Amino acid sequence: MKKKLIYSFILLAGLSLAACGGKGKTAESSTSAKHTEKTSQTTKGSTTKSSTTSQSSTNSSSASSETKTSESQSAVKSENNTPAKQADAVLSQLSSDFPNDRLPQAILTSRTAEYLTAATTSAADQGNFRILYYAEDHGIVVNDLAVNDLQPIASFEKKTYGSADAAASAVNQIIDNGGSQIDLGYGIKGYQQGAAGSSFLSWQEGNWSMVVRASNIGGEVAEPLAKEAVAYLETAMLPAPQNVGQISLTASVSDSYQTNSVVWQIGTTVYTIQHFDAIQALKMAVSTNQ
Template structure:
């Protein structure tokens, strides 16, 4: 009986409002839209809370060919995404606190005014061996958010510990090649260029660092311009000092793969590796570990 009475009351109210120009229908539609909007916001809020309450650990691509992904059991760390610059500052601060025993890169983005930085990390429980993947997107994303599993990294930083200094030095895989034609790279540095298997390689030495630029002959690429640009940059910037060996491998080709360029150096029984899709940014990222 109560239900019938309520339905009758609603029907009478609806007829009365309709007689006043259909305003009752408009109010009902507006109320429904607001209710739907609140329900949607509540669902979004619940989803975010679920993501942020995950346990702390995200994984990155392994140093081999396998890749592990961030799962629901791994945590997303909240970041302040008011602006790209603020987002980057917050992300770097969180990473520095997570891995306090190492000097992490402080320059990753190619354009900090237009890109939001985020990252995914392996467990901070192992301070002797870890990896960080960096991402640049057009919107803010929390650190270790599972959404990065479907995104393309722009760079990586890895620390790996070995049993001895000798084993670590061997893992650098330093390339020293003084064969081929000589090329003046400026600043008193001579490079040596030779070709193999459709590519040309331009190598030179700077202290304990060995550097090489690879260019594809098939694509009509030339190694010399990038090599000269790298030499000029390193005249004004200081790389970390390898204990005995360091290897920088750059490519003249354009690629969105973060493994396109690499910088590897030894510090005692530890090997640090930086990779970046942009050749010069790989150098800048490495230099920023001194800051």
């Protein structure tokens, strides 16, 4: 009888322990589920935040384009990237966002020493868009809100008009053969005259009209920059305007990306490149042929 009581006690103790063990396992599973749910919510929140940050960039309709953009963004974020690799990733993403146009492939004054990034308008309108380029000392994702506080170094813009005549008029080509004649080399003659404290040196190359402005007040001279531009374009090919193109360069050194411009018309479309550096503006335009 005593032996049976001992066995009963052991059996009851075992059942109690089993019940406690089952309860502990259930609580652990519940905690794990809550943790998983919290992680899922955090990921969802991060995704939403990332989506909001990149709102101005293109929402690609194809899965392959989305994958390519994602890969480019990852490349931009990588801490192991060199400035050149990071620039390639940015340019690749921009080409993916705006596949119908040849975008500039040469942007920076010193590509090996600076990181390139950009901010764009929505790619939903492929006929009208604008890209602002930035050069910083660290990599920044395209369309990151941080660029709102930064100074652009260059821009590329596409604008579509209702007719070819309207587009040609928007180029605002200036042809001026007045003033004193100056030999710019390579058989090209320029014409220089002054107005309102500035001197303007103009010349023609094909459908392109070109002008260099220099400030008389600052003692600037337009001729050296004009000759440098002519020499460069002897070895490089600008995009061919259908009817008209206008290049306006400034001898002054400036931080404003709007200082120098290259504008040309193709059909009903007008393309505009701006850069704070005169020769780099030309190189940007030439690189659209690459």
